[in-house]
Amino acid sequence: MEGIVFMSSVKWLLARKRKNSWNKDVYDTSYALAALADTGTQDRDGCNWLYEHYCPSWEQVGTTSLLITALKKQDNLAKSKDFETFIRERAEWILSKRANDGGWQYISTSNLAIQALLLTGFKDELEPSIRWLLKNVHENGSWGNQTDDVNATALTLSTLGLYNKT
Incomplete structure (x- = not known):
């Protein structure tokens, strides 16, 4: 029973993706990508959307942290390093903002x-x-x-x- 609910929830989440993002929103897209990675579901288009749309208004420690978490989980799942340089640069930036x-x-x-x-x-x-x-x-x-x-x-x-x- 759990597997059926699990898979229907993954399908529900994927069905809400439009133009490679969820609601054209950094938070919705980051949380969706991280959750999908946790379920073993890859979504490179969503990762590309986050990467391509990263902008100064997203450059806040919490927002950037969510984005990094999503990209890193997806990269780990895909066994790729597609976003490794970006992730490392943003992680170093977050660390530099620590009090x-x-x-x-x-x-x-x-x-x-x-x-x-x-x-x-x-x-x-x-x-x-x-x-x-x-x-x-x-x-x-x-x-x-x-x-x-x-x-x-x-x-x-x-x-x-x-x-x-x-």
Whole structure:
């Protein structure tokens, strides 16, 4: 049963792609490509759309991190290095935007950046960022602006899990 639901969801997502993107949107396209890669589905046209449409308005740490994650997951799946130079340059740019304390301005942005950088092979450079994350946990075990921020806490746990796996 799970396989049927899984495949119908992949088909549903692919059916919503128009002119090589999802809603002509960097976020929708990045999330779709990353999810498809996680399901073993390649989509080079979507990757090309992200690469070709990269522009200054997307040059924010969180946005660029999502884009890198999508391209890297798709490149890994395809066993190619089609976007390797672009990914490396953008990853180095993200790393250059890190604050002296090891984080990026917001906890969620920091998580997206760390995840992208881990996927691109920058684990050694991320120890200060992991320390920053751990230092910013609330007494109750949550992360984020509030002590009940489920999204920030879940994102941080995913980041820490990925860090431990790499």
